[in-house]
Amino acid sequence: MDAYTCIRTKRDTRVYQDRPIPEQSLQRILQAGRMAGSAKNLQLCRFVVLQDTPKKNELATCGQFAQHTPSAPLVVAIVLPQDGREFDAGRCAQNMMLAAWAEGITSCPVTMHDGDCALRVLGIPQGHRVSIVLAFGYPPPSAPGPKGTPRIPLEELVHWGGW
Protein backbone atom coordinates (compact mmCIF):
# COMPACT_ATOMS: atom_id res chain seq x y z
CA MET A 1 0.00 0.00 0.00
CA ASP A 2 1.43 3.41 -0.83
CA ALA A 3 2.14 5.70 2.09
CA TYR A 4 -0.45 8.39 1.39
CA THR A 5 -3.22 5.84 0.82
CA CYS A 6 -2.25 4.15 4.07
CA ILE A 7 -2.41 7.44 5.98
CA ARG A 8 -5.64 8.52 4.33
CA THR A 9 -7.56 5.26 4.70
CA LYS A 10 -6.34 4.01 8.07
CA ARG A 11 -9.15 3.18 10.41
CA ASP A 12 -9.63 1.88 13.93
CA THR A 13 -11.67 -1.14 14.94
CA ARG A 14 -12.57 -2.59 18.29
CA VAL A 15 -13.56 -6.01 16.95
CA TYR A 16 -10.99 -8.49 15.69
CA GLN A 17 -10.84 -11.88 14.05
CA ASP A 18 -9.52 -14.78 16.08
CA ARG A 19 -6.42 -14.90 13.89
CA PRO A 20 -2.85 -14.38 15.10
CA ILE A 21 -0.56 -11.62 13.85
CA PRO A 22 2.19 -13.11 11.66
CA GLU A 23 5.72 -12.73 12.95
CA GLN A 24 6.76 -10.46 10.07
CA SER A 25 3.88 -8.08 10.70
CA LEU A 26 4.68 -7.99 14.40
CA GLN A 27 8.30 -7.15 13.61
CA ARG A 28 7.21 -4.38 11.24
CA ILE A 29 4.87 -2.87 13.80
CA LEU A 30 7.60 -2.81 16.44
CA GLN A 31 10.22 -1.48 13.98
CA ALA A 32 7.80 1.27 12.97
CA GLY A 33 7.52 2.30 16.62
CA ARG A 34 11.28 2.15 17.00
CA MET A 35 11.86 4.39 13.97
CA ALA A 36 9.58 7.20 15.17
CA GLY A 37 11.50 10.39 15.79
CA SER A 38 11.56 11.91 19.26
CA ALA A 39 12.48 15.21 20.87
CA LYS A 40 16.28 15.52 20.86
CA ASN A 41 16.35 11.89 19.66
CA LEU A 42 15.94 10.85 23.32
CA GLN A 43 13.94 7.72 22.33
CA LEU A 44 12.18 7.42 25.66
CA CYS A 45 9.29 5.19 24.53
CA ARG A 46 9.40 1.54 25.56
CA PHE A 47 6.98 -1.18 24.46
CA VAL A 48 5.40 -3.97 26.46
CA VAL A 49 4.00 -6.65 24.14
CA LEU A 50 1.13 -8.84 25.36
CA GLN A 51 -0.16 -11.84 23.44
CA ASP A 52 -1.18 -13.91 26.45
CA THR A 53 -4.92 -13.91 27.24
CA PRO A 54 -4.87 -13.85 31.08
CA LYS A 55 -2.54 -10.83 31.07
CA LYS A 56 -4.69 -9.05 28.46
CA ASN A 57 -7.78 -9.72 30.59
CA GLU A 58 -6.06 -8.20 33.61
CA LEU A 59 -4.97 -5.13 31.65
CA ALA A 60 -8.49 -4.62 30.34
CA THR A 61 -9.66 -3.89 33.90
CA CYS A 62 -7.41 -0.77 33.99
CA GLY A 63 -9.26 1.24 31.32
CA GLN A 64 -12.89 2.36 31.19
CA PHE A 65 -13.25 1.46 27.51
CA ALA A 66 -10.80 -1.43 27.36
CA GLN A 67 -13.27 -4.33 27.30
CA HIS A 68 -12.39 -5.24 23.72
CA THR A 69 -8.64 -5.37 24.37
CA PRO A 70 -8.41 -9.11 25.22
CA SER A 71 -9.97 -10.04 21.86
CA ALA A 72 -7.03 -8.40 20.06
CA PRO A 73 -4.32 -10.96 19.27
CA LEU A 74 -1.64 -8.33 19.85
CA VAL A 75 -1.57 -5.66 22.54
CA VAL A 76 1.29 -3.19 22.88
CA ALA A 77 1.63 -0.77 25.78
CA ILE A 78 3.71 2.33 25.12
CA VAL A 79 5.54 3.28 28.30
CA LEU A 80 7.25 6.59 29.04
CA PRO A 81 9.33 7.83 31.94
CA GLN A 82 7.31 10.29 34.04
CA ASP A 83 8.88 13.28 32.29
CA GLY A 84 8.59 11.79 28.78
CA ARG A 85 6.55 13.62 26.16
CA GLU A 86 3.08 12.40 25.20
CA PHE A 87 3.71 14.04 21.83
CA ASP A 88 6.48 11.55 21.12
CA ALA A 89 4.30 8.64 22.24
CA GLY A 90 1.70 9.85 19.74
CA ARG A 91 4.26 9.84 16.92
CA CYS A 92 5.34 6.35 17.90
CA ALA A 93 1.78 5.03 18.14
CA GLN A 94 0.85 6.48 14.77
CA ASN A 95 3.86 4.83 13.13
CA MET A 96 2.89 1.46 14.61
CA MET A 97 -0.77 1.76 13.64
CA LEU A 98 0.08 2.81 10.08
CA ALA A 99 2.56 -0.06 9.67
CA ALA A 100 -0.18 -2.40 10.89
CA TRP A 101 -2.77 -0.94 8.53
CA ALA A 102 -0.37 -1.44 5.60
CA GLU A 103 -0.50 -5.15 6.54
CA GLY A 104 -4.31 -5.19 6.66
CA ILE A 105 -4.31 -5.05 10.46
CA THR A 106 -6.53 -2.55 12.25
CA SER A 107 -5.83 -1.08 15.64
CA CYS A 108 -7.23 1.03 18.39
CA PRO A 109 -5.58 3.18 21.05
CA VAL A 110 -6.92 2.39 24.52
CA THR A 111 -6.51 4.77 27.46
CA MET A 112 -5.58 3.29 30.83
CA HIS A 113 -7.68 5.45 33.14
CA ASP A 114 -6.26 3.66 36.18
CA GLY A 115 -2.58 4.19 35.52
CA ASP A 116 -1.41 2.42 38.68
CA CYS A 117 -3.41 -0.65 37.68
CA ALA A 118 -1.64 -0.76 34.29
CA LEU A 119 1.80 -0.35 35.89
CA ARG A 120 1.03 -3.19 38.34
CA VAL A 121 -0.36 -5.58 35.71
CA LEU A 122 2.61 -5.00 33.41
CA GLY A 123 5.17 -5.01 36.22
CA ILE A 124 6.54 -1.62 35.22
CA PRO A 125 8.95 0.01 37.68
CA GLN A 126 8.22 3.30 39.49
CA GLY A 127 8.94 6.51 37.62
CA HIS A 128 7.11 5.45 34.46
CA ARG A 129 3.60 5.72 33.09
CA VAL A 130 1.65 3.86 30.45
CA SER A 131 1.01 6.50 27.81
CA ILE A 132 -1.35 4.36 25.75
CA VAL A 133 -2.22 0.77 24.99
CA LEU A 134 -2.62 -0.24 21.34
CA ALA A 135 -4.80 -3.18 20.37
CA PHE A 136 -4.04 -4.80 16.99
CA GLY A 137 -5.92 -7.43 15.01
CA TYR A 138 -7.52 -8.35 11.71
CA PRO A 139 -10.91 -6.72 11.26
CA PRO A 140 -13.87 -9.09 10.86
CA PRO A 141 -14.70 -9.90 7.21
CA SER A 142 -18.04 -8.15 7.69
CA ALA A 143 -16.36 -4.89 8.69
CA PRO A 144 -17.16 -1.88 6.49
CA GLY A 145 -14.66 -0.94 3.78
CA PRO A 146 -11.56 1.12 4.46
CA LYS A 147 -12.90 4.51 5.32
CA GLY A 148 -12.12 6.83 8.20
CA THR A 149 -14.59 8.20 10.70
CA PRO A 150 -16.03 11.56 9.59
CA ARG A 151 -13.56 14.42 9.76
CA ILE A 152 -13.98 18.16 10.04
CA PRO A 153 -13.49 19.78 6.59
CA LEU A 154 -10.05 21.14 5.83
CA GLU A 155 -11.44 24.68 5.49
CA GLU A 156 -12.38 24.58 9.16
CA LEU A 157 -9.09 23.03 10.34
CA VAL A 158 -6.64 25.27 8.53
CA HIS A 159 -5.81 28.94 9.14
CA TRP A 160 -3.70 30.55 6.41
CA GLY A 161 -0.95 32.99 7.33
CA GLY A 162 -2.22 33.34 10.90
CA TRP A 163 -5.30 32.47 12.98
Place this chain on the structure above:
Amino acid sequence: MDAYTCIRTKRDTRVYQDRPIPEQSLQRILQAGRMAGSAKNLQLCRFVVLQDTPKKNELATCGQFAQHTPSAPLVVAIVLPQDGREFDAGRCAQNMMLAAWAEGITSCPVTMHDGDCALRVLGIPQGHRVSIVLAFGYPPPSAPGPKGTPRIPLEELVHWGGW
Protein backbone atom coordinates in the same frame (compact mmCIF):
# COMPACT_ATOMS: atom_id res chain seq x y z
CA MET B 1 6.63 4.93 -1.82
CA ASP B 2 5.13 2.04 0.11
CA ALA B 3 3.93 2.77 3.61
CA TYR B 4 6.41 0.68 5.57
CA THR B 5 9.39 2.03 3.59
CA CYS B 6 8.11 5.54 4.21
CA ILE B 7 7.84 4.92 7.96
CA ARG B 8 11.18 3.15 8.17
CA THR B 9 13.23 5.63 6.13
CA LYS B 10 11.67 8.95 7.13
CA ARG B 11 14.21 11.45 8.32
CA ASP B 12 14.32 15.00 9.61
CA THR B 13 16.41 17.80 8.16
CA ARG B 14 16.95 21.37 9.28
CA VAL B 15 18.31 22.56 5.94
CA TYR B 16 16.07 23.03 2.91
CA GLN B 17 16.34 23.92 -0.74
CA ASP B 18 14.95 27.25 -1.87
CA ARG B 19 12.15 25.47 -3.73
CA PRO B 20 8.45 25.84 -3.03
CA ILE B 21 6.16 23.00 -1.98
CA PRO B 22 3.80 22.12 -4.86
CA GLU B 23 0.12 22.66 -4.20
CA GLN B 24 -0.68 18.93 -4.40
CA SER B 25 1.95 18.07 -1.80
CA LEU B 26 0.67 20.80 0.49
CA GLN B 27 -2.86 19.43 0.18
CA ARG B 28 -1.66 15.92 0.96
CA ILE B 29 0.26 17.08 4.03
CA LEU B 30 -2.80 18.90 5.38
CA GLN B 31 -5.15 16.01 4.54
CA ALA B 32 -2.80 13.62 6.31
CA GLY B 33 -3.03 15.78 9.43
CA ARG B 34 -6.78 15.95 9.08
CA MET B 35 -7.13 12.16 8.83
CA ALA B 36 -5.18 11.42 12.04
CA GLY B 37 -7.35 9.75 14.63
CA SER B 38 -7.94 11.44 17.96
CA ALA B 39 -9.26 10.50 21.40
CA LYS B 40 -13.05 10.07 21.14
CA ASN B 41 -12.73 11.48 17.59
CA LEU B 42 -12.73 14.96 19.14
CA GLN B 43 -10.44 16.33 16.37
CA LEU B 44 -9.10 19.18 18.45
CA CYS B 45 -5.97 19.91 16.39
CA ARG B 46 -5.99 23.02 14.22
CA PHE B 47 -3.29 24.07 11.75
CA VAL B 48 -1.80 27.46 11.05
CA VAL B 49 0.04 27.48 7.72
CA LEU B 50 2.87 29.97 7.16
CA GLN B 51 4.58 30.51 3.82
CA ASP B 52 5.32 34.19 4.25
CA THR B 53 8.93 35.02 5.21
CA PRO B 54 8.40 37.92 7.66
CA LYS B 55 5.91 35.84 9.69
CA LYS B 56 8.25 32.82 9.69
CA ASN B 57 11.08 35.07 10.89
CA GLU B 58 8.92 36.32 13.74
CA LEU B 59 7.88 32.81 14.73
CA ALA B 60 11.51 31.68 14.75
CA THR B 61 12.17 34.00 17.70
CA CYS B 62 9.75 31.96 19.86
CA GLY B 63 11.80 28.74 19.97
CA GLN B 64 15.33 28.13 21.23
CA PHE B 65 16.20 25.91 18.26
CA ALA B 66 13.98 27.48 15.63
CA GLN B 67 16.62 29.42 13.68
CA HIS B 68 16.24 27.20 10.62
CA THR B 69 12.46 27.58 10.44
CA PRO B 70 12.34 30.60 8.08
CA SER B 71 14.36 28.69 5.46
CA ALA B 72 11.59 26.09 5.21
CA PRO B 73 9.15 26.96 2.39
CA LEU B 74 6.27 25.58 4.45
CA VAL B 75 5.70 25.94 8.18
CA VAL B 76 2.67 24.45 9.93
CA ALA B 77 1.84 25.13 13.57
CA ILE B 78 -0.35 22.51 15.27
CA VAL B 79 -2.62 24.25 17.76
CA LEU B 80 -4.60 22.60 20.55
CA PRO B 81 -7.10 23.92 23.06
CA GLN B 82 -5.50 24.09 26.52
CA ASP B 83 -7.02 20.74 27.52
CA GLY B 84 -6.21 19.01 24.21
CA ARG B 85 -3.96 15.96 24.23
CA GLU B 86 -0.35 16.20 23.15
CA PHE B 87 -0.63 12.54 22.21
CA ASP B 88 -3.14 13.42 19.48
CA ALA B 89 -0.94 16.25 18.23
CA GLY B 90 1.87 13.72 17.94
CA ARG B 91 -0.30 11.41 15.82
CA CYS B 92 -1.28 14.31 13.62
CA ALA B 93 2.29 15.56 13.21
CA GLN B 94 3.54 12.10 12.32
CA ASN B 95 0.88 11.70 9.64
CA MET B 96 1.85 15.05 8.12
CA MET B 97 5.58 14.34 8.19
CA LEU B 98 5.13 10.88 6.66
CA ALA B 99 2.89 12.23 3.89
CA ALA B 100 5.61 14.83 3.21
CA TRP B 101 8.36 12.24 3.16
CA ALA B 102 6.39 10.17 0.65
CA GLU B 103 6.63 13.26 -1.60
CA GLY B 104 10.39 13.60 -1.07
CA ILE B 105 9.90 16.44 1.42
CA THR B 106 11.72 16.35 4.74
CA SER B 107 10.52 17.98 7.91
CA CYS B 108 11.44 18.83 11.45
CA PRO B 109 9.33 19.40 14.55
CA VAL B 110 10.26 22.65 16.29
CA THR B 111 9.35 23.37 19.90
CA MET B 112 8.08 26.84 20.76
CA HIS B 113 9.73 27.37 24.14
CA ASP B 114 8.06 30.75 24.49
CA GLY B 115 4.46 29.69 24.01
CA ASP B 116 3.01 33.18 24.50
CA CYS B 117 5.31 34.49 21.76
CA ALA B 118 3.99 31.85 19.32
CA LEU B 119 0.37 32.62 20.20
CA ARG B 120 0.98 36.35 19.67
CA VAL B 121 2.83 35.95 16.36
CA LEU B 122 0.15 33.62 14.98
CA GLY B 123 -2.75 35.65 16.40
CA ILE B 124 -4.19 32.63 18.20
CA PRO B 125 -6.99 33.34 20.69
CA GLN B 126 -6.69 32.67 24.46
CA GLY B 127 -7.36 29.14 25.65
CA HIS B 128 -5.08 27.50 23.09
CA ARG B 129 -1.45 26.49 22.89
CA VAL B 130 0.94 25.76 20.04
CA SER B 131 1.74 22.10 20.50
CA ILE B 132 4.47 22.02 17.87
CA VAL B 133 5.64 23.76 14.74
CA LEU B 134 6.56 21.62 11.72
CA ALA B 135 9.03 22.88 9.13
CA PHE B 136 8.79 21.28 5.67
CA GLY B 137 11.08 21.54 2.65
CA TYR B 138 13.11 19.68 0.08
CA PRO B 139 16.44 18.50 1.49
CA PRO B 140 19.56 19.86 -0.20
CA PRO B 141 20.93 17.61 -2.98
CA SER B 142 24.03 17.07 -0.89
CA ALA B 143 22.05 15.67 2.03
CA PRO B 144 22.95 12.13 3.06
CA GLY B 145 20.79 9.30 1.75
CA PRO B 146 17.50 8.36 3.33
CA LYS B 147 18.47 6.87 6.65
CA GLY B 148 17.19 7.58 10.14
CA THR B 149 19.27 8.76 13.05
CA PRO B 150 20.62 5.87 15.12
CA ARG B 151 17.96 4.03 17.10
CA ILE B 152 18.13 1.89 20.21
CA PRO B 153 17.98 -1.81 19.24
CA LEU B 154 14.59 -3.47 19.36
CA GLU B 155 15.80 -5.89 22.05
CA GLU B 156 16.27 -2.95 24.38
CA LEU B 157 12.98 -1.26 23.53
CA VAL B 158 10.64 -4.23 23.81
CA HIS B 159 9.54 -6.14 26.90
CA TRP B 160 7.69 -9.37 26.15
CA GLY B 161 4.70 -10.39 28.27
CA GLY B 162 5.50 -7.81 30.95
CA TRP B 163 8.30 -5.47 31.95
